[in-house]
Amino acid sequence: MRCLILVISLLFSAIAFAQTQDLEKIHSYREKNEASIYSDFISFLKIPNVATDTVNIRKNAEFLVQFMNARRISDVQLLEADDKNVPPVVYGAIKVPGATETVIFYAHYDGQPVNPALWANGLHPFQPQLVSGRIDEEGSIQTSVNFPVNDNWRTYARGASDDKAGVMAILNAFTAIKESGLKFPYNIKFFFEGEEEQGSTHLHQILDKYRSQLQSDLWIICDGPVHQSGRKQIVFGARGDAHLTLKVYGPKNPLHSGHYGNWVPNPVMILSKLLASMKDDNGRVTIKDFYNDVIPLSATEKQALKNIPAVDEDLKKKIGFAKEEMNGKSLMESINLPSLNINGIESSNVGTIQANVIPISATAVIDLRLVLGNDWKRQQQKVIDHIIKQGFYVTENEPTDEERSSHPKIVQVKRGMGDNAERTSMDWPGAKSVVAAVQQTTKDRVLQVPTLGGSLPLEDFVKVLNAKFLIIPIANYDNNQHAENENIKLRNFWEGIDMMAAIMLMKF
Amino acid sequence: MRCLILVISLLFSAIAFAQTQDLEKIHSYREKNEASIYSDFISFLKIPNVATDTVNIRKNAEFLVQFMNARRISDVQLLEADDKNVPPVVYGAIKVPGATETVIFYAHYDGQPVNPALWANGLHPFQPQLVSGRIDEEGSIQTSVNFPVNDNWRTYARGASDDKAGVMAILNAFTAIKESGLKFPYNIKFFFEGEEEQGSTHLHQILDKYRSQLQSDLWIICDGPVHQSGRKQIVFGARGDAHLTLKVYGPKNPLHSGHYGNWVPNPVMILSKLLASMKDDNGRVTIKDFYNDVIPLSATEKQALKNIPAVDEDLKKKIGFAKEEMNGKSLMESINLPSLNINGIESSNVGTIQANVIPISATAVIDLRLVLGNDWKRQQQKVIDHIIKQGFYVTENEPTDEERSSHPKIVQVKRGMGDNAERTSMDWPGAKSVVAAVQQTTKDRVLQVPTLGGSLPLEDFVKVLNAKFLIIPIANYDNNQHAENENIKLRNFWEGIDMMAAIMLMKF
The missing domain is CATH 3.30.70.360 (Alpha-Beta Plaits)
Incomplete structure (x- = not known):
């Protein structure tokens, strides 16, 4: 049975992707442009992005509008809620002649509230710093930066991983494809939310208001961390x-x-x-x-859980505790x-x-x-x-x-x-194309995870637009998301660009 | 039995005090000098007095040294701990020719730590304000002050009640007696501590170091609130x-x-x-x-508890709760x-x-x-x-x-x-003189309370000096001691001066 699944998966890869060369072009474009990609990312991180800070949150949106216009993305605009104090969605589109399918790439540019006093010495949520490792372990703050930078180093700032990295991975993937002279096989829309960490209170209203503009075959949600084993994962739902x-x-x-x-x-x-x-x-x-x-997990989902490497004992050591809260339950069981x-x-x-x-x-x-x-x-x-x-x-x-x-x-x-929680069926064929695309970017088997422990405003996509979605996380798991000392490992940021590009190049 | 006690008490009053006229002189001196007494008090309250603030706490001590020198108190000096960062005790003495007894008057000039953000609008721990009542009820901040001030009004500041009011009541009582041309019947020493709210960590050391200088027949501890009924009280111990x-x-x-x-x-x-x-x-x-x-209460102490008016139901309403924490126990039972x-x-x-x-x-x-x-x-x-x-x-x-x-x-x-808790016996004759002296200042029966619910560094006095002590509280009970919006009702401050003067004039 397992062999059969493997064979089918490999077949999918062969059919869907003749473009290993394409991905090499992406990779090489990114390497050549590391310094400018990084510098744009830092400029973005410097703009305070707590959604309740109505003045600054709009500066983030304006930054994105300029950034996207400069890359000649079409139809760049702010999708506003009725109340103009609500952080707007930044929208843009790539219309591909002859293409019939559309995929919307989602990430959010707002971050969790901050308490700068809790950040480590020398760090501040809105003064990004490059650190040669974890700040609480061997890492030290780097005052000068020379490219190529060691990709085990990390950038510390609010939003570095959650989720400005997602926004920038998507936009740089697009630019890399375009600048490498490659073709987009389907229409693309960009949808960058600014109120996710405040509970996406107005997302429902915005989706409803721009309903026809937001029709698609799939939403790719770029948010959250990769698996604790370091393996890439595709997540089918969220709590x-x-x-x-x-x-x-x-x-x-x-x-x-x-x-x-x-x-x-x-x-x-x-x-x-x-x-x-x-x-x-x-x-x-x-x-x-x-x-x-x-609702209990399906047989496919239960099997998928079994395929995920157990990292519990290793994680306990890293996180620093002796015994799980629910007696005998694994991490995967607990988040389900x-x-x-x-x-x-x-x-x-x-x-x-x-x-x-x-x-x-x-x-x-x-x-x-x-x-x-x-x-x-x-x-x-x-x-x-x-x-x-x-x-x-x-x-x-x-x-x-x-x-x-x-x-x-x-x-x-x-x-x-x-x-509410939402989940896309693991048996939906479109999901298999995405799995195969992401598989192109790594030698390790990509994990398929029924649900993320964290939450995303998926209910709105499903209820308002009846949309399909898949979550593609890119951040390192130890990113201190939602807390002080939030960070992204550079390797995860670079690989995030590769992953988004692979999906943008996939054939449905 | 009750009648007998009353007769004996009245006899004591008659024997010990022929000086109702003396107290009238004190009262009249205070009324004439209200503006300057109040102005000195405000200057004192403006000096931040958290004991860990080593710079400012010493400014409080310096203020007192100047204040006492200006009133020609003898031997004014700082009693220092070995570590010069420890807040010093401010000491002074009045040597009365021919007198054999000595009473030391104690109060502390430091206050509890402050969180200015929690104070009511317009108030700040170290910017004293006069308020026409409770700030959370009908009171409003008074920008101009005309004497005589309504004595239901309150001064809000850290230390206003706990315990700079005590320090100032003692020093003004001394001044009033002296300026009124009255005679002191015994030797007086002043002992103003600066580390009480930090647990009097070095008091033991200071008492030990200045042991011979600090011999006395009685310590009068001026600290804490009067009874919730508004009645004056003499307290024999503290938790x-x-x-x-x-x-x-x-x-x-x-x-x-x-x-x-x-x-x-x-x-x-x-x-x-x-x-x-x-x-x-x-x-x-x-x-x-x-x-x-x-150790269970003695028969005298149990009887004293019975003589204290029950204020529990009224207090519950004022404090705003429905049921005492320990099922069925009164406030007096609880603090014992x-x-x-x-x-x-x-x-x-x-x-x-x-x-x-x-x-x-x-x-x-x-x-x-x-x-x-x-x-x-x-x-x-x-x-x-x-x-x-x-x-x-x-x-x-x-x-x-x-x-x-x-x-x-x-x-x-x-x-x-x-x-540890300490208590002076209710049967000690010296205590009866003090009760009689304080009784001179009020028509209501002075309450005798076995213990204060709060704590004082009494153990050090007893252990190091083998000293007797009595606690004479002067603050209003609703003074927000130890918290934001600490305050003293002016009437309590004025009456505190009267009480301290009555004790300074008593015959042992």
């Missing part, structure tokens, strides 16, 4: 995501913990007991029906389940400005990841029902004096927006 | 205090909560479960032997027990800079208050033993890679310095 912010109340004003300690309830203790009630000692979520809606994670918690202060108080409140952010079958609003409600069952009075507002006097345990719950 | 900082570890670098959520353990969840294990649902600490060492309180917790971020991560660590500060019989190191150890019993590997350092690989649950425990 959904929803948040809840819980704020538990103590005294109306901070009180001296000596004069009132033992008597006035402590909000950190109340919140700790609530959070602790949500998981058992084996890491299993104890919230009623939490795992009930999950809905999760409950705490993103952060805060109450009063610790460290140099800690004080002897009973704090006025304690706040935690809960991050729910969802798999196929979960509904994000239903999943949030399960958590809220659990909170009520623990004896809490739940409100969306600051509690009134009367509420404070009537309820021993009060929690303010803010529901964030969410997305 | 001890000790801290533990607990840091629980997640991944070595922040991880994307989508890609790794469910698989990599979350330090907030681990810490929440640990904290939750420390108290049952009735607020009782579940740590083994936690309440075992407690050891406590476990969480001062603050922190992990990653919440709010505008929250991010979808599994945080690298979560930290909580635990504040242990102790009563007579507890030993602070033993109490810390009980908590640590409990943590170990929950399956944690405990270290004082950052965990090594090997430790991370070997232990599923790792906690770094930092032990802060501590103090």
Whole structure:
């Protein structure tokens, strides 16, 4: 059976790709132009890209418009939401005479919020630095850069991997093909989102508004990290995501913990007991029906999981922990389940400005990841029902004096927006062409992964446009995505260009 | 029995105080000089007074030296610890010819650490403001000040109540007596500490070093708030205090909560479960032997507790909560027990800079208050033993890679310095003189309270000097001590001067 799959795959490669030479041209173009490609990337990274920073986020979009116009991409424009404060989508197109198929290449130019104080010495989210390795290991900041640069070195900045690398891999792949005199076999559209890290709140509206302009046969989503083994992967889906912010109340004003300690309830203790009630000692979520809606994996998907090399023990060492949270479950099994994670918690202060108080409140952010079958609003409600069952009075507002006097345990719950999980079938023929194209760029077998642990706004593509999608991640897995010290390994950036080019050259 | 006590008390008043007229002189001096007393107080509050701010803390000491020299107090000097970075004690003396007794008046000039961002709009810890009431209720900031000022108004600043008000009440009481031409019946020494809010780490050393200079018959500790009923109180002891900082570890670098959520353990969840294990649902600490060492209250102390008006229900409304933490226990019962309180917790971020991560660590500060019989190191150890019993590997350092690989649950425990509880016997005759003196300043019965809920470095006075002490609090109870928006009601400041003067004029 395995042999048969291999033979079929190799046949696909032979049919679809006579163009190893083409890829060599791409490779050589990229090598010749490393310095200018890198310099453009750095200029892009210097523009602060938190989506809520409405002034700077638009500078990113303007940068892309200029960049794409300079490369004579057609029809470059901003796709705007109704509210002009929303980060626009940057759109462009390549119309190929006679071509019938269209593929849209997606990446996002916004990044997660930043706390510069947490970044390593000498680093800043919007002052990109080249580092000769990992900053927390052997790497040191390089003040002068000579090309070719060692491709184990890394560039540190917000968005370096998530997902300005994706945007730049796509645009440089296009340029490389064009400048190498190669032909595009199908129509291409570019779609660069600016609100992904804020939950793609207006993506649905934009897709709906520009529905006819955005018809395609496939969306290629360039986002996320390659497999921890270093192997390239094609991902068929992503987990959904929803948040809840819980704020538990103590005294109306901070009180001296000596004069009132033992008597006035402590909000950190109340919140700790609530959070602790949500998981058992084996890491299993104890919230009623939490795992009930999950649609089991298909036989193909289960087989695909088995083909993925187990990296768990090695990863545990690198990440620095002894035992997985869910007793006995592998990483791959875990990300194919809905999760409950705490993103952060805060109450009063610790460290140099800690004080002897009973704090006025304690706040935690809960991050729910969802798999196929979960509904994000239903999943949030399960958590809220659990909170009520623990004896809490739940409100969306600051509690009134009367509420404070009537309820021993009060929690303010803010529901964030969410997305459901989505997945493209592994049996869809178009997927096989993409697998074969990416396989051209590497000697190692490309992995096929049913779902990414992370989330993407796939639900909107599927619901609004009824679109097919595949995710092609390019970043190194240890990229500190979403956190301080975000980085991309240069090799991953260069190979990202190769991968995007291989897909742009594939025959459907 | 109650009648008898009343008769004896009244007799004491009659014997000890023929000087109602003297107090009237003090009162009238203070009224005449309100503007200049207030202006000095404001100048003092403007000097930042966090003990770790070595430059500014010394400016506070210099201010006091000048202030005391200007009032011709003798022997004004700084009592220094061996390390010159330690905030010095400001000392001074009044030698009364023929007097045999000596009373030392203690207050501290340092304040709790500050987070200016948390202070109400228009307020800043070191830019004192006069507010026409509570800032969070009807009060508004007053830009011009005309004397006499409404004595329900409040001054907001760090140290306004805790404890620069104490320092200034003592020094102004001295000045008022002197300027009114009254006689001091005993020798007076002034002792103003600068490291109290940092745990009085070097007090022991300073007391030991200046042992002979610091002999006395009584220490009057001017610190803390009056009773919540507004009644003046004399406090015979204080709870001890000790801290533990607990840091629980997640991944070595922040991880994307989508890609790794469910698989990599979350330090907030681990810490929440640990904290939750420390108290049952009735607020009782579940740590083994936690309440075992407690020396029960004496019959006199139990009776004193009964004489204190119950303010619990009224306080609950003001503070804004429905049910006391320890099921059925009154405030007075609660502060006569050891406590476990969480001062603050922190992990990653919440709010505008929250991010979808599994945080690298979560930290909580635990504040242990102790009563007579507890030993602070033993109490810390009980908590640590409990943590170990929950399956944690405990270290004082950052965990090594090997430790991370070997232990599923790792906690770094930092032990802060501590103090034991101390109490002066209610039956000591000297105490009765002080009660009678303070009683002269108010029509309401002065309360006698076995212990303050808060902590003071009393253990050092008792251990090093074998000294007697009594605590005379002057601040309003709702002073936001130790937190943002610290304030003193002007009436409490003025009455503090009267109280200190009455004690300085008492006959032993």
